[in-house]
Amino acid sequence: MGKSVSLHTLGCKLNYSETSTLAGKFHSNGFNLKEYGEASDIFVLNTCSVTDNADKECRQIIRSVLSRNPETYIIVTGCYAQLQPNEIAEIHGVDLVLGANEKFRLFDYVNGFEKKELSCVFTSPAEEITNLDYAYSSDVESRTRAFLKIQDGCDYNCSFCTIPLARGKSRSLPLNTVIENAKKILDLGYKEIVLTGVNTGDYTYQNGSPKINKLIDILYELEKLNIPRIRISSIEPNLLTDEIIELVSASDSFCNHFHIPLQSGDPETLKLMRRRYNRDFYAGLIHKLNNKIPQLGIGVDVIIGFPGETDERFWNTFRFLEELQVSYLHVFTYSERRNTYAVTLPGRVEMKDRKERSRILRELSNKKKMQFYARNTGIQQKVLFETAKEDDHIYGFTDNYIKVRAPHKPELENSIMEFEISGADTYRFAEGKIL
Ligand code: SF4
Numbered sequence: 001m002g003k004s005v006s007l008h009t010l011g012c013k014l015n016y017s018e019t020s021t022l023a024g025k026f027h028s029n030g031f032n033l034k035e036y037g038e039a040s041d042i043f044v045l046n047t048c049s050v051t052d053n054a055d056k057e058c059r060q061i062i063r064s065v066l067s068r069n070p071e072t073y074i075i076v077t078g079c080y081a082q083l084q085p086n087e088i089a090e091i092h093g094v095d096l097v098l099g100a101n102e103k104f105r106l107f108d109y110v111n112g113f114e115k116k117e118l119s120c121v122f123t124s125p126a127e128e129i130t131n132l133d134y135a136y137s138s139d140v141e142s143r144t145r146a147f148l149k150i151q152d153g154c155d156y157n158c159s160f161c162t163i164p165l166a167r168g169k170s171r172s173l174p175l176n177t178v179i180e181n182a183k184k185i186l187d188l189g190y191k192e193i194v195l196t197g198v199n200t201g202d203y204t205y206q207n208g209s210p211k212i213n214k215l216i217d218i219l220y221e222l223e224k225l226n227i228p229r230i231r232i233s234s235i236e237p238n239l240l241t242d243e244i245i246e247l248v249s250a251s252d253s254f255c256n257h258f259h260i261p262l263q264s265g266d267p268e269t270l271k272l273m274r275r276r277y278n279r280d281f282y283a284g285l286i287h288k289l290n291n292k293i294p295q296l297g298i299g300v301d302v303i304i305g306f307p308g309e310t311d312e313r314f315w316n317t318f319r320f321l322e323e324l325q326v327s328y329l330h331v332f333t334y335s336e337r338r339n340t341y342a343v344t345l346p347g348r349v350e351m352k353d354r355k356e357r358s359r360i361l362r363e364l365s366n367k368k369k370m371q372f373y374a375r376n377t378g379i380q381q382k383v384l385f386e387t388a389k390e391d392d393h394i395y396g397f398t399d400n401y402i403k404v405r406a407p408h409k410p411e412l413e414n415s416i417m418e419f420e421i422s423g424a425d426t427y428r429f430a431e432g433k434i435l
Pocket of ligand 1: 154155156161162163164236
């Protein structure tokens with residue numbers, strides 16, 4: 001009987017889709033796939049590097065896998081493995097550490113999967129990272145939505161971010177590959193495709209011909225496939241063009257939802273973050289979007305506790321967001337990362353202040369959600385119901401990304417229904433009825 005493997009992912013949707021690709025490679029090489037937590041001959045951990053909790057979590061997971069099954073061959077890859085390979089190699093029991101370039105060529109680096117005393121490390125410098133494998137995966141919570149990778153890496157140099165060091169320069173999958181993968185996802189029965197990348201809006205591919213394909217070209221091609229739902233996961237504000245807005249507003253396939261990182265509403269902090277827009281530009285964009293697409297769902301990333309964030313700067317961000325018509329916030333607490341410009345800046349914010357400010361912004365996010373539910377009450381929407389049943393209810397998302405629930409019926413699973421929101425008692429989901 002073949003060897004068995006289990007895989008586990010930390011971090012973002014892109015990591016999840018890449019773990020699926022790795023699982024596919026093991027499967028086609030004759031390995032039996034096991035669930036994370038089950039005993040297996042090989043264990044692969046795909047790591048993240050967004051905060052310094054990553055190393056702690058990585059150690060904990062490896063220790064727990066080895067305590068249950070000491071003979072498991074341990075492979076660690078992902079952003080943390082690329083950035084701090086030796087730190088990981090020192091963890092007792094780790095057999096192989098693979099960087100971003102080596103991740104998808106795993107079978108070139110190992111064949112017997114025999115445990116040895118010392119771990120092996122294979123990484124390339126950030127400027128040499130060129131590997132670009134396709135990837136797509138199901139949402140971990142449901143089988144209705146699939147994440148489709150179209151791009152990797154980033155050429156921006158936001159001062160707090162290590163992603164360009166962990167994933168290399170921006171590079172994009174050929175348009176044909178993206179379309180082929182989208183068709184495969186549809187054949188598998190998924191109703192929604194979420195376009196995924198590190199800097200998705202920066203998609204650029206030139207295939208020999210003078211024509212350079214940009215994100216809008218992918219969107220036009222995808223629209224022809226009659227996909228019930230396409231969501232653009234996250235897009236930098238300076239890359240959200242009028243042409244994209246026009247297409248999304250006119251199309252039945254594209255969801256009325258954008259996730260647009262802001263990071264700070266304070267002009268000085270934005271400059272120190274080296275973001276490529278100022279706060280007036282951002283406010284103008286949100287205004288334009290709301291005018292163009294009524295009921296548009298808008299999510300915003302914001303970082304709290306960036307160096308130099310005084311009370312005044314924090315409240316600038318708060319007031320800016322309070323005024324903005326957006327539907328929810330993703331609040332991140334700033335974490336010092338090695339080899340970034342931000343870590344050299346003066347004005348370190350105390351942890352207790354970071355926590356308190358995050359709490360205040362999370363409360364604002366809940367308020368924004370409730371306001372958004374109220375603006376959508378009484379309006380007919382399409383809901384894609386998911387596959388899981390919880391407390392006799394089934395949950396799903398509207399096109400503009402409101403989580404709703406209805407009494408569970410098996411026929412609702414993975415189907416799109418007309419729905420009317422009647423209100424919400426909690427910011428977690430809205431209630432309503434199927435029409
Ligand atoms: S756009 Fe900025 S925050 Fe986003 S991945 Fe690139 S460098 Fe990091």
